[in-house]
Amino acid sequence: MTESSDQSRESLVLAYGLRVRLRHEPRLRRAAAWLRVEAGSHDVDAQWPGLAHFLEHLVFLGTERFPREQGLMAFVQRHGGQVNARTSERTTDYFFELPQAVFGEGLERLCDMLARPRLAIEDQQREREVLHAEFIAWSRDAQAQHLFRLAGGVSARHPLRAFHAGNRDTLPVASPEFQQALHDFHQRYYRTGQMTLQLVGPQPLRILAGLARDADAALAAGPRRANAPVETLLGDPGEAPPASDPQRLNLLFACDSLPPGTDEALRFLELWAGSAHPGGLLAELRRLGWAQSLSLSPLYQYADQALVNFEVQLTEAGQQSRAAAQALCFDWLEYFQSHADWEPLREEYRLLRSRQSQTEGALELARRLAHGQLSELPDEAVLALRALLERFTPQSLLAPGAKALDEPPRLPPFGPWRMPPRNRFLRGQCRPTQASPRIAALEQGEHEPNRGLEGAVHLRWRLANRHHAALWHMLDASLRRLGEEARQAGVQLEFSRLGPDWQLRLCGVREPLPAILEQAVELLQRPTPESWRQASPPPRQQVPIRELLALWPEHGLGHHRPARNDSSELHPEALQRLWQQARWDGLVLGFDDADRLALDAVAARLPGSASNELLQPSILPDRATWSQVACGSDEHALLLWCPAPSLSIQDDVAWRALAQLLQAPFYQRLRTELQLGYAVFSAFRQLAGRPGLLFGVQSPGSDCAALWGHIAEFLEALPERLAQWPGTSLREQCVALADSLDGGNLGLTQRLEMQWQGRLAGHSSDYSNMLREWVGQLDGPTLVEAAHRLLDSQVSWTALATGPCPGGSWYEAV
Incomplete structure (x- = not known):
C-alpha cells in the first residue's frame, strides 16, 4: 500500500508489514540502506543490561547462507563502502553504503543476518569479551562518563539512570535464562512490523521499490509489538547530583509531555544556538573570553520526552565567571523566545535544508530519512519550539551542580543581541569575475x-x-x-x-x-x-587510538x-x-x-x-622508529605505519591490494580470535603522496609490546597466507578494488584526495585510470612478492604507542 509519493520519493507499507521510505537521487554515485528496528537498550528486561547492544554485535557474525567472511561487513569492506550499526535507547540502526552495481547483494546480506543470525554459543562467548573491552574503554572515557553523569538528576525510575552498555557480568552467556531472553528479544522485535527501511540511491524509484519488496520477503515477518512503557523524566532523583565539571557549563532540562514537532524544533534551535554569527551567544561568549565552543543537543529523546543539554566549553576566564556566563545564556534564550514566529530564520532553515539535500551523500540522506528530518520548520514545530523555550528557565535547571540564580549577576556591557543574518553564499551572491591569467601552479x-x-x-x-x-x-x-x-x-x-x-x-x-x-x-x-x-x-582527544591517529601524520614524516x-x-x-x-x-x-x-x-x-617546484617526495627513514605518547589513559594503543618502498604505480597498487586482502583476516585474528580489544583496524593510507599500510589496535589488557608481537606474528605469516589464497577469490577482490578506484563510484572528497596524493607522488592527472590498469595485472605471485617486500621494508616502519619501545628492531624516537 502506498502512503505518499512524488517523482523522487515514495513511502510504502509492504505486504509483510515493512515500512519503507525511498529516495531517488540521480546525482549520487552510490546507494545506501538504513534499517531501523524500533527497539533498543531501554526495551530490555532490567535483569540483562546490554542485551540489545550484544545482539547488535552478534548479527554481524555470519549466517548459514553468508558466513562471516562472506557477510555484510566483509562484503562492504571489499567493495570500498561503509557499514556500521548503533544501539540507542529505543532504536537499533543498521546501515551501509555501496556502489550501485553491488547494492542489492549488500541488502540481501543485511536482511539475512537480521532474520537468521547464528547466535552460536562460541560466537557469543568471544563477542562478549569484545563488549567487555568496549565497557572498560567507556568507563575510562571522560566524555562518556560526563554524559552518563548528566542523567543523574532525572527520576530514579527512568531507565536513563540504569546501566545499559553490557559487560562480562551482565551477559551470562552460559545461563539458559539469558539465552531465552536473547532469543525472545530477537523474535519479538526483529520483525518486519517493527522495522523501517530507508533506501537512497541513483536507481529509479521502481528499482528501489523492487529491492524493498525483496527485503520485506527476506526479513522475518511479524506484527508491530508494544515497546517497554515510558517512565517520566521528572520525579524523585533518588540521589544528590554529582559535582559539575569545572571546564563545562551544563544547563540541563528534562521535559515531559512535549507537543508534536519537538524533534524538528530542537534541530532548529540547535542550529541557531551554536551559530558563531556576530550578535549571537557564542560570539559574545568568545568576545568576553569565556568560551571555546557551545552546543545544544538532546541527550535523550523518545515519544514526548526530551533531556536537553545546553553545554558551554569554558576557558579559564569563563570558569571564574561561571554564574555570569550562565546568566548570559538565559538572557539569549529569552531574546530568542521573544520572536513571534521566527519567519526569517524559517526561510533560512529551508534554504539550508535544500542545499544539504543537493550535496550530501547517500548514507547521510538515508540517515536523515530514518530520523524523520524535514526540509523546513512546519507550523507544529513552531508551537513546539515555543513550548520548549518556556521551559528553558533558571528555575527548571536539572544539570549536576547547577542551580537557579537568586539574583543574576550584573553582566559586562555588551551590544544588543542580533538574530543570525542571511547566509551570503546561499543566494547566488556576486562572485569574483575579474579576468586573470591562468596560474600554472x-x-x-x-x-x-x-x-x-x-x-x-x-x-x-x-x-x-x-x-x-x-x-x-x-x-x-x-x-x-x-x-x-x-x-x-x-x-x-x-x-x-x-x-x-x-x-x-x-x-x-x-x-x-x-x-x-x-x-x-x-x-x-x-x-x-x-x-x-x-x-x-584544541583539547586533547580522550580515546588513545584517536589521539595517536591525530599525531600519526607528523610522526610518519619523521x-x-x-x-x-x-x-x-x-x-x-x-x-x-x-x-x-x-x-x-x-x-x-x-x-x-x-x-x-x-x-x-x-x-x-x-x-x-x-611555485611549480614544491613536489619533493617524502624520504623513507633508515631505521624503524618507535614513539611513546602519553595519552592519560589506562588503555594500551598502538599504530603501525608501513610505507611502500617506492612511489611507483606498481607499489601503489600492490599496497592497496594488500590492504584490501588483509582487512578482514587482521580484524578476525586480533579482535575475534585473540580478543585484544574492540578498536582493531588495518587500512591503506597515503602520506605526502607515499602509499602505505596503517594498522591500529587499542586494548584494555595487552600492553604495547604484546600488541606489537601479535601484529608482527600476523605479518610474518602473510606471504604463506597469500600463496594459499584461492584464485577465484583473488580475482573477485581485484575486480572490487578496480571498481573502488573508478571515479564514477567515488565521492568528490575521495576523488580530490586521490588526485592530490597522486600529484604529490609525481603522477599525471590520469592517476586513477593508471591505478585501475595496473590492478588488472595483479596475480597471486605478484602479491606474494609484495608481501615479502613489505617485510623487507621494516627498517622504514614507524610506530606510535602509549607504551615504551620494546627494543629488538625498534629504535626509540628522539
Missing part, C-alpha cells in the same frame, strides 16, 4: 564529463619551517565562522597543517566556492581581531617532536613575514574553462608566491 585535475554541481580546490603553502603553531591556531580560529557559513552553503572548508605545509581545502557546491575562497584568503591575511586571542591548540607553539610571534608583522616567504601550489577539480575565471581571479591574490 593551480593545476587542473582529471577531466570529468559528468561533474554535476560540485567542484573542489586544494591549496598548499610551503613555509620556511614548521614551527609556526601559534600562528596556525590563530588562523584556524579566524576561519571558523566562515567554515560554518560555507558548510551551510554546501562547501566543506578545511584548514590543516603537515610538516612545513599549510593546506586549505574547499570541496562542495561549485557556484559559491570562488566567493568562499575569496573570503578565506582575506581572513588568512587579515585575521579577525578576536582570533589573535584564540591561538591555543617529525617526532611537536611544532613549537611560540606565542611571541602572535602579531601582524610576523604573519606578514611568514606569507612573504611562503610558496604555494594547488589542484582544481570540477571546474571548466568558464568556471575558472572567478577562481583564477582569487588565486592571483593568494598570499605568497606561486
Whole structure:
C-alpha cells in the first residue's frame, strides 16, 4: 500500500508489514540502506543490561547462507563502502553504503543476518569479551562518563539512570535464562512490523521499490509489538547530583509531555544556538573570553520526552565567571523566545535544508530519512519550539551542580543581541569575475564529463619551517565562522597543517566556492581581531587510538617532536613575514574553462608566491622508529605505519591490494580470535603522496609490546597466507578494488584526495585510470612478492604507542 509519493520519493507499507521510505537521487554515485528496528537498550528486561547492544554485535557474525567472511561487513569492506550499526535507547540502526552495481547483494546480506543470525554459543562467548573491552574503554572515557553523569538528576525510575552498555557480568552467556531472553528479544522485535527501511540511491524509484519488496520477503515477518512503557523524566532523583565539571557549563532540562514537532524544533534551535554569527551567544561568549565552543543537543529523546543539554566549553576566564556566563545564556534564550514566529530564520532553515539535500551523500540522506528530518520548520514545530523555550528557565535547571540564580549577576556591557543574518553564499551572491591569467601552479585535475554541481580546490603553502603553531591556531580560529557559513552553503572548508605545509581545502557546491575562497584568503591575511586571542591548540582527544591517529601524520614524516607553539610571534608583522616567504601550489577539480575565471581571479591574490617546484617526495627513514605518547589513559594503543618502498604505480597498487586482502583476516585474528580489544583496524593510507599500510589496535589488557608481537606474528605469516589464497577469490577482490578506484563510484572528497596524493607522488592527472590498469595485472605471485617486500621494508616502519619501545628492531624516537 502506498502512503505518499512524488517523482523522487515514495513511502510504502509492504505486504509483510515493512515500512519503507525511498529516495531517488540521480546525482549520487552510490546507494545506501538504513534499517531501523524500533527497539533498543531501554526495551530490555532490567535483569540483562546490554542485551540489545550484544545482539547488535552478534548479527554481524555470519549466517548459514553468508558466513562471516562472506557477510555484510566483509562484503562492504571489499567493495570500498561503509557499514556500521548503533544501539540507542529505543532504536537499533543498521546501515551501509555501496556502489550501485553491488547494492542489492549488500541488502540481501543485511536482511539475512537480521532474520537468521547464528547466535552460536562460541560466537557469543568471544563477542562478549569484545563488549567487555568496549565497557572498560567507556568507563575510562571522560566524555562518556560526563554524559552518563548528566542523567543523574532525572527520576530514579527512568531507565536513563540504569546501566545499559553490557559487560562480562551482565551477559551470562552460559545461563539458559539469558539465552531465552536473547532469543525472545530477537523474535519479538526483529520483525518486519517493527522495522523501517530507508533506501537512497541513483536507481529509479521502481528499482528501489523492487529491492524493498525483496527485503520485506527476506526479513522475518511479524506484527508491530508494544515497546517497554515510558517512565517520566521528572520525579524523585533518588540521589544528590554529582559535582559539575569545572571546564563545562551544563544547563540541563528534562521535559515531559512535549507537543508534536519537538524533534524538528530542537534541530532548529540547535542550529541557531551554536551559530558563531556576530550578535549571537557564542560570539559574545568568545568576545568576553569565556568560551571555546557551545552546543545544544538532546541527550535523550523518545515519544514526548526530551533531556536537553545546553553545554558551554569554558576557558579559564569563563570558569571564574561561571554564574555570569550562565546568566548570559538565559538572557539569549529569552531574546530568542521573544520572536513571534521566527519567519526569517524559517526561510533560512529551508534554504539550508535544500542545499544539504543537493550535496550530501547517500548514507547521510538515508540517515536523515530514518530520523524523520524535514526540509523546513512546519507550523507544529513552531508551537513546539515555543513550548520548549518556556521551559528553558533558571528555575527548571536539572544539570549536576547547577542551580537557579537568586539574583543574576550584573553582566559586562555588551551590544544588543542580533538574530543570525542571511547566509551570503546561499543566494547566488556576486562572485569574483575579474579576468586573470591562468596560474600554472593551480593545476587542473582529471577531466570529468559528468561533474554535476560540485567542484573542489586544494591549496598548499610551503613555509620556511614548521614551527609556526601559534600562528596556525590563530588562523584556524579566524576561519571558523566562515567554515560554518560555507558548510551551510554546501562547501566543506578545511584548514590543516603537515610538516612545513599549510593546506586549505574547499570541496562542495561549485557556484559559491570562488566567493568562499575569496573570503578565506582575506581572513588568512587579515585575521579577525578576536582570533589573535584564540591561538591555543584544541583539547586533547580522550580515546588513545584517536589521539595517536591525530599525531600519526607528523610522526610518519619523521617529525617526532611537536611544532613549537611560540606565542611571541602572535602579531601582524610576523604573519606578514611568514606569507612573504611562503610558496604555494594547488589542484582544481570540477571546474571548466568558464568556471575558472572567478577562481583564477582569487588565486592571483593568494598570499605568497606561486611555485611549480614544491613536489619533493617524502624520504623513507633508515631505521624503524618507535614513539611513546602519553595519552592519560589506562588503555594500551598502538599504530603501525608501513610505507611502500617506492612511489611507483606498481607499489601503489600492490599496497592497496594488500590492504584490501588483509582487512578482514587482521580484524578476525586480533579482535575475534585473540580478543585484544574492540578498536582493531588495518587500512591503506597515503602520506605526502607515499602509499602505505596503517594498522591500529587499542586494548584494555595487552600492553604495547604484546600488541606489537601479535601484529608482527600476523605479518610474518602473510606471504604463506597469500600463496594459499584461492584464485577465484583473488580475482573477485581485484575486480572490487578496480571498481573502488573508478571515479564514477567515488565521492568528490575521495576523488580530490586521490588526485592530490597522486600529484604529490609525481603522477599525471590520469592517476586513477593508471591505478585501475595496473590492478588488472595483479596475480597471486605478484602479491606474494609484495608481501615479502613489505617485510623487507621494516627498517622504514614507524610506530606510535602509549607504551615504551620494546627494543629488538625498534629504535626509540628522539
